[in-house]
């Protein structure tokens with residue numbers, strides 16, 4: 727077990743655990759950046775490679791930024807996203823079904839994390 731997580735923990739649980747344990751997650755270019763890097767041991771590195779965290783963290787970072795600079799009633803990841811059938815209203819990526827409405831998978835997880843009050847406060851250093 728790493729960070730108190732079971733081996734089959736999902737991406738949401740992993741990100742929440744990382745933030746709860748004081749890790750800072752961000753995106754640098756097209757790579758996930760995790761700090762402090764010296765606290766990423768082999769076991770955690772292995773766990774990070776098993777999960778596709780980059781698309782989620784990318785959206786979470788964008789949602790937090792946009793919520794500050796251009797807030798809307800519903801959190802979103804891209805100002806250019808228009809939504810509509812087959813398109814994620816948050817980031818604009820195609821949805822699995824061409825007539826579906828809503829958020830894509832990574833935006834769904836990122837929005838859950840965004841609205842998870844404790845995660846936001848803890849990662850912002852608010853107690």
Ligand SMILES: [Zn+2]
Nearest residue numbers: 814817830833
């Ligand atoms: Zn999306």
